[in-house]
Amino acid sequence: MWITRDEFKDIAYKGVWKQNTSLVQILGLCPLLAVTTNLVNGVMLSLATLLVMALSNFAVSSLRHFIPYEIRIPVFILIAAALVTVVDLLMNAYLHGLYVVLGIFIPLIITNCIVLARIEAFAAKHPPVQAASDGAMMGVGMLWTLALIGALREVIGSGTLFSGIDLVIAGAQPLHLMPADYPGLLLAVLPPGAFIVLGCMIAAKNWIDARQAAANLNQPAPVGAAGSH
Amino acid sequence: MSTPAEKHAFRVSGETALTLVAFIVFFTALLAWAFLFTKPTIEQSARAEKMAILNQILPARLYDNDPLADTLTLPPEAALGITAPATVYRARLSGKPSALVVDVVAPDGYSGNIKMLAAFNAAGQVIGVRVVEHKETPGLGDYIDPRKDMNKDRPWINQFNQVPEDLSAQQWHVRKDGGDFDAYAGATVTPRAVVKAIYKAQQFVKTHRQALFAREGAAGRSSPQTETRAQ
Numbered sequence: 461m462w463i464t465r466d467e468f469k470d471i472a473y474k475g476v477w478k479q480n481t482s483l484v485q486i487l488g489l490c491p492l493l494a495v496t497t498n499l500v501n502g503v504m505l506s507l508a509t510l511l512v513m514a515l516s517n518f519a520v521s522s523l524r525h526f527i528p529y530e531i532r533i534p535v536f537i538l539i540a541a542a543l544v545t546v547v548d549l550l551m552n553a554y555l556h557g558l559y560v561v562l563g564i565f566i567p568l569i570i571t572n573c574i575v576l577a578r579i580e581a582f583a584a585k586h587p588p589v590q591a592a593s594d595g596a597m598m599g600v601g602m603l604w605t606l607a608l609i610g611a612l613r614e615v616i617g618s619g620t621l622f623s624g625i626d627l628v629i630a631g632a633q634p635l636h637l638m639p640a641d642y643p644g645l646l647l648a649v650l651p652p653g654a655f656i657v658l659g660c661m662i663a664a665k666n667w668i669d670a671r672q673a674a675a676n677l678n679q680p681a682p683v684g685a686a687g688s689h
Numbered sequence: 690m691s692t693p694a695e696k697h698a699f700r701v702s703g704e705t706a707l708t709l710v711a712f713i714v715f716f717t718a719l720l721a722w723a724f725l726f727t728k729p730t731i732e733q734s735a736r737a738e739k740m741a742i743l744n745q746i747l748p749a750r751l752y753d754n755d756p757l758a759d760t761l762t763l764p765p766e767a768a769l770g771i772t773a774p775a776t777v778y779r780a781r782l783s784g785k786p787s788a789l790v791v792d793v794v795a796p797d798g799y800s801g802n803i804k805m806l807a808a809f810n811a812a813g814q815v816i817g818v819r820v821v822e823h824k825e826t827p828g829l830g831d832y833i834d835p836r837k838d839m840n841k842d843r844p845w846i847n848q849f850n851q852v853p854e855d856l857s858a859q860q861w862h863v864r865k866d867g868g869d870f871d872a873y874a875g876a877t878v879t880p881r882a883v884v885k886a887i888y889k890a891q892q893f894v895k896t897h898r899q900a901l902f903a904r905e906g907a908a909g910r911s912s913p914q915t916e917t918r919a920q
Contacts, residue, residue: 528708531709534709546719550723553730553731554730
């Protein structure tokens with residue numbers, strides 16, 4: 461019923477790095493392209509998605525013995541859509557400031573195929589705690605990726621970082637990293653910029669993985685090294 | 690006559706359908722509960738948010754009533770550019786009319802409508818404007834929204850806070866058209882649309898201010914909540 465340390469490590473490693481939603485599975489590109497024009501938007505959408513994924517994975521996993529295989533898809537969608545709506549309502553009521561920023565992104569979550577993908581591929585076959593961890597860790601993987609893409613696009617595109625932070629934390633000011641007369645690079649803010657940045661990040665991840673694989677070949681990995689499978 | 694195999698198929702599909710219905714009923718109930726549970730809080734937040742916008746254009750010293758409760762529903766009005774009924778919020782100080790907040794729409798922005806909230810004093814003079822919704826070009830025409838305006842000390846929209854009372858029709862234009870209102874070079878269409886719309890609205894409010902402040906309680910008080918979505 462509960463989750464072991466090794467199980468959690470494995471789920472976390474897969475979610476954050478090995479099966480990273482944006483860099484490896486390349487899922488959920490629609491919100492990725494539309495939203496990551498700056499760091500704050502990327503982080504906020506990821507947080508909302510993380511919450512929905514953890515909840516929907518947990519719910520589906522808890523109910524998995526009651527869901528007939530033949531009608532699992534409509535039931536999964538029903539569960540995910542209901543939870544997105546509940547999260548939407550609760551945030552509107554209790555985190556209103558954040559909701560004003562995130563409000564437009566929350567309906568986008570249900571169109572994000574990563575939610576259904578994790579339900580079908582993981583939650584439907586694993587116990588609730590593992591499923592919730594998987595949803596949360598996939599969300600963390602999405603979080604750092606979107607944060608990095610958003611930050612790169614924001615700095616290159618408009619020379620600032622954390623713009624829009626005042627909507628989340630009242631009174632906070634964005635950083636201006638470039639000289640005041642920095643003209644900005646519109647390409648980075650437009651969708652093609654997102655594709656280019658994403659492409660570079662995928663290349664960087666593959667390079668790191670290849671280097672690590674080469675290092676592992678040269679000197680045999682010590683027995684039981686974390687994450688070396 | 691149906692064969693046993695057909696009977697079996699009917700039974701299975703019936704059971705499956707029932708399962709699906711059970712799930713739908715359960716999750717619809719969950720949604721209904723969440724909706725009813727959050728409704729009062731959401732309404733309160735919407736109210737606070739509306740009040741926050743009003744406070745930006747309506748100086749607190751001007752009123753001691755609750756403008757959100759002292760409302761009037763205005764039918765579509767060409768002078769204000771509104772095509773659907775809109776709510777007018779009325780501010781009063783010791784019972785005396787002091788200011789009005791009305792919806793104003795500029796139909797001729799660079800890309801579509803520019804929706805604004807404008808405050809007018811008891812004489813019908815404009816005292817503040819905020820843009821609530823627009824689709825102007827980011828980085829070019831969107832400085833009409835003070836959050837996007839690069840000049841944080843004196844945002845462009847604040848020009849409407851202190852418009853002289855005796856401004857002529859000609860002065861109610863951007864400088865490029867021979868008027869008194871500033872506009873950033875390269876983006877004249879947007880401020881031109883805003884200035885024109887506010888001017889027309891001011892003419893309307895000045896003409897009809899008696900009627901706009903009148904009818905206290907009659908139309909406004911009876912259904913203040915139904916208009917929260919009017920914008």
